Amino acid sequence: xxxxxxxxxxxxxxxxxxxATWGLLGFVGLLVTLDSGWDGFSKDVRHSSFxxxxxxxxxxxxxxxxxxxxxxxxxxVSVAILTHxxxxxxxxxxxxxxxxxxxxxxxxxxxxKK
Amino acid sequence: MTDxxxxxxxxxxxxxYLIISNRLIALLHPLKMEFVARGEQLLNxxxxxxxxxxxxxxxxxxxxxxxxxxxxxxxxxIAMVVAIYHQIVGRTxxxxxHVPVRLRNSVRIFGGVSVLLTIANSPLALCLFFIQIFAxxxxxxxxxxxxxxxxxxxxxVEYSSPSALLHHYRSV
Numbered sequence: 001x002x003x004x005x006x007x008x009x010x011x012x013x014x015x016x017x018x019x020a021t022w023g024l025l026g027f028v029g030l031l032v033t034l035d036s037g038w039d040g041f042s043k044d045v046r047h048s049s050f051x052x053x054x055x056x057x058x059x060x061x062x063x064x065x066x067x068x069x070x071x072x073x074x075x076x077v078s079v080a081i082l083t084h085x086x087x088x089x090x091x092x093x094x095x096x097x098x099x100x101x102x103x104x105x106x107x108x109x110x111x112x113k114k
Numbered sequence: 115m116t117d118x119x120x121x122x123x124x125x126x127x128x129x130x131y132l133i134i135s136n137r138l139i140a141l142l143h144p145l146k147m148e149f150v151a152r153g154e155q156l157l158n159x160x161x162x163x164x165x166x167x168x169x170x171x172x173x174x175x176x177x178x179x180x181x182x183x184x185x186x187x188x189x190x191x192i193a194m195v196v197a198i199y200h201q202i203v204g205r206t207x208x209x210x211x212h213v214p215v216r217l218r219n220s221v222r223i224f225g226g227v228s229v230l231l232t233i234a235n236s237p238l239a240l241c242l243f244f245i246q247i248f249a250x251x252x253x254x255x256x257x258x259x260x261x262x263x264x265x266x267x268x269x270x271v272e273y274s275s276p277s278a279l280l281h282h283y284r285s286v
Contacts, residue, residue: 076124083128087135091235094143095178101150102174 022081134237142234149231150174152224161214166221169269173228176272182232183239186268190246193264197256200263207262225265 153174157167176182200207210218234240250257 076121076128079125079128083132087132087139090136090139091178094139094146097143098146098150098177101147102154 180235183235186233187239187243189267194260196263197259201256
């Protein structure tokens with residue numbers, strides 16, 4: 001019995017650590033991306049002319065996010081986490097309605113009191 | 115492949131997945147409302163056996179669980195092996211024999227819908243599940259029996275998981 005309880009508590013701790021890891025990874029990912037991409041961004045803007053300004057803005061944006069492969073991958077991870085959070089929000093909305101629908105139903109045989 | 119290509123491809127994949135996930139949630143929402151209505155209707159049946167009622171209630175409780183979706187996807191090959199074994203030895207499904215005949219079909223449909231709706235909580239899991247089912251169907255394997263086995267095996271695994279144990283200890 002005690003062993004099962006320990007497993008249950010350990011499982012809860014693993015779940016918490018899993019969530020914390022994702023949050024930390026997202027935060028660090030954004031920091032690393034911005035840091036590694038900043039040099040490329042400033043360099044591109046420095047050499048841009050007014051005529052092909054838009055072109056250079058695009059290049060600068062690419063440089064900002066692709067300072068190196070690690071920056072690129074960490075940005076993708078960050079975007080993936082944000083995406084996950086957005087989808088989760090939509091799912092929570094649906095789930096809330098689902099739960100309220102369950103609570104609303106009165107079991108057969110029971111009459112609502114007026 | 116250059117960094118920008120990796121970035122563009124990654125963003126494309128993530129964007130596509132986001133759109134698919136959101137569309138899937140919107141698409142499944144009315145079906146889930148119908149599912150909860152059917153589930154509650156079954157639970158209100160006085161003739162419904164207690165073990166089936168527990169399963170129905172559990173299916174409603176975990177209707178939005180993504181981990182359950184992945185569990186089902188991972189257990190599909192095992193369920194298929196079990197289904198093939200049962201077919202070879204000629205064993206018939208007797209799990210619903212104690213359910214009244216008028217409810218048997220509803221319980222069966224509810225179980226199948228429960229599996230599909232749960233797996234659809236994750237688009238990737240749904241995709242993998244259908245690839246597996248398609249492969250089995252092409253090989254003329256017993257897909258229907260496998261889905262029924264999947265429900266049974268999935269429930270057994272879930273009831274013996276640490277999470278279920280924790281829930282049990284909280285409720286005691």
